[in-house]
Amino acid sequence: MSLMAALAVAGASKAIAQDVHGKPIRAEQLANDNWLMHVSPQETAKYLLLPVEDKAPEAHLKLIVDNQLCRNIDVRMALHKIDYYVPVLLDEFRGHNLVVQAHMNIDRSNRGGVGSEICWGNIRLADTFDTANRERFRPLYHHTPVYGWMNDPNGMYYKDGTWHLFYQYNPYGSMWGNMNWRHSTSRDLLTWEDQGVAIAPDAHGAIFSGSCVVDEKNTAGFGTGAVIALYTSAGDVQSQSLAYSTDGGRTFTPYVGNPILTADVPDFRDPNMFWNEDINAWNLILAVGREMRIYSSPNLKDWKEESRFGLGYGNHDGVWECPDLFPLSGKTAEHTKWVLVCNINPGGPFGGSATQYFVGDFDGHKFTCDSAPQVTKWMDWGKDHYATVSFSDAPDGRRTVLAWMSNWQYANDVPTMQFRSANSIARDLSLFQDGGEWYVSVKPAPEMLAARGKKVKNPSEACEILVDLKGSATITLSNTKGEKVQMTYDEDARTFSMDRTQSGNVGFSEAFPCTTVAPTHGRVKQLRIFVDQSSIEAFDAEGRFAMTNLVFPSEPYNSVRVKGGKATIYQINN
Numbered sequence: 001m002s003l004m005a006a007l008a009v010a011g012a013s014k015a016i017a018q019d020v021h022g023k024p025i026r027a028e029q030l031a032n033d034n035w036l037m038h039v040s041p042q043e044t045a046k047y048l049l050l051p052v053e054d055k056a057p058e059a060h061l062k063l064i065v066d067n068q069l070c071r072n073i074d075v076r077m078a079l080h081k082i083d084y085y086v087p088v089l090l091d092e093f094r095g096h097n098l099v100v101q102a103h104m105n106i107d108r109s110n111r112g113g114v115g116s117e118i119c120w121g122n123i124r125l126a127d128t129f130d131t132a133n134r135e136r137f138r139p140l141y142h143h144t145p146v147y148g149w150m151n152d153p154n155g156m157y158y159k160d161g162t163w164h165l166f167y168q169y170n171p172y173g174s175m176w177g178n179m180n181w182r183h184s185t186s187r188d189l190l191t192w193e194d195q196g197v198a199i200a201p202d203a204h205g206a207i208f209s210g211s212c213v214v215d216e217k218n219t220a221g222f223g224t225g226a227v228i229a230l231y232t233s234a235g236d237v238q239s240q241s242l243a244y245s246t247d248g249g250r251t252f253t254p255y256v257g258n259p260i261l262t263a264d265v266p267d268f269r270d271p272n273m274f275w276n277e278d279i280n281a282w283n284l285i286l287a288v289g290r291e292m293r294i295y296s297s298p299n300l301k302d303w304k305e306e307s308r309f310g311l312g313y314g315n316h317d318g319v320w321e322c323p324d325l326f327p328l329s330g331k332t333a334e335h336t337k338w339v340l341v342c343n344i345n346p347g348g349p350f351g352g353s354a355t356q357y358f359v360g361d362f363d364g365h366k367f368t369c370d371s372a373p374q375v376t377k378w379m380d381w382g383k384d385h386y387a388t389v390s391f392s393d394a395p396d397g398r399r400t401v402l403a404w405m406s407n408w409q410y411a412n413d414v415p416t417m418q419f420r421s422a423n424s425i426a427r428d429l430s431l432f433q434d435g436g437e438w439y440v441s442v443k444p445a446p447e448m449l450a451a452r453g454k455k456v457k458n459p460s461e462a463c464e465i466l467v468d469l470k471g472s473a474t475i476t477l478s479n480t481k482g483e484k485v486q487m488t489y490d491e492d493a494r495t496f497s498m499d500r501t502q503s504g505n506v507g508f509s510e511a512f513p514c515t516t517v518a519p520t521h522g523r524v525k526q527l528r529i530f531v532d533q534s535s536i537e538a539f540d541a542e543g544r545f546a547m548t549n550l551v552f553p554s555e556p557y558n559s560v561r562v563k564g565g566k567a568t569i570y571q572i573n574n
Contacts, residue, residue, distance in 0.1 A: 178287025473564030
């Protein structure tokens, strides 16, 4: 069983960390909603546990070590009730004097007096922090954070049989903030092992999205095979920074010359780099407002702007983010094209965030799009597929991607608490043609076939449903509570749709209940539908469309009815 599966303990939904018993920390009240906490240098506890209430406003905490400011963090300190705890790891402060200063910044017009907040009597020192998550909606075979908030996948690479995934992470709550890179590894793209925080905020700012490469030629001078990370430092401005690892990505050292790339624009982020044999140098694609900028470098430190792409092309309803640029092949080698991935928020086909892409040619200096400027292509037609980027150095020439499985319209509001967000299943990309246009084919990674278990009669909270179609069809997933998801394939209209308006809990956001529709680019003969605790991912078996949607049923869907086809159900081994 994977670590993530082991955390998905069945039972009532509980977000509070269990068995949190430790020595209380006295909070000293100061003026103007400020508080002071002394953590004794003699204490041997491993964690300082802070009580959190998600609906509370953020309190600003300063961690002061030996009279020097060490760290700023924002925590939604509990006012009325404790939803869960978050830990501050004390190992790095051992033998030093730690003082925590907190400022609440709350409206007291409808509250009790200063000091009435429940948090001040419930801050604890503890030797352990229980990460066993008992929430109903924790996925069983998708990657999730052990606790806390997760969004964009970052820095993904493959080396020596291991897939490395970094991701945007908040250690101090289950809503966006305090951006770090946390690290997970996998041998099979289903079972993930948590490796802890890899890159933490520094004087240049929070750690936003970026990429990693293995520098096999030692072009950067940090050693042959060093792992190089480029990421956005988000402080008063956004700039690009470099960190390097000489232990296989376990620990990173920030480069002393940071930032390595700056600009005079506010939205300047998400560097994605790759080695280009055609020019014997590195390329970098960077999101800048509503366009992409492309750079080259001999050493990953000194970057020259080569060109820009995006003016007038595709969807511009939101900011362009999280780019990727890579060659991709069809059925024959002569059909190799370049794909430029451009995640956008808002502007998705059904509102909020989504992944668009462009197909064309790239000579190491300039990307040229094949399609007319007004053409927009989407990699996934659901509501919950964003920040798609690929692993560098994937084996066997594969182009394997992961996405963040949520939507900025409601990501902070979904009905989970101790953790929020999951990644999509891994997908492999290729090309196909329809009507004279090149499109990206999206198929579940081959590791998903290896995960198939025994055939079963009814669906469960973790299964794959294979549907062989005779023509137009309706597939309905339902449970005993009357909750359902209806999927419809219309052969004449060449569309596939998914209706989640009656899927379970849909009331936490007006943007959540919806029906999403995808073009099928031809006749669909077989569907592959992946069901997990809180998600449904549907694919044409030939890869011509994908659709990802979150669902929050009050009990797992345990029935599937197919009109116009036949369903075969497999358990997922994880």
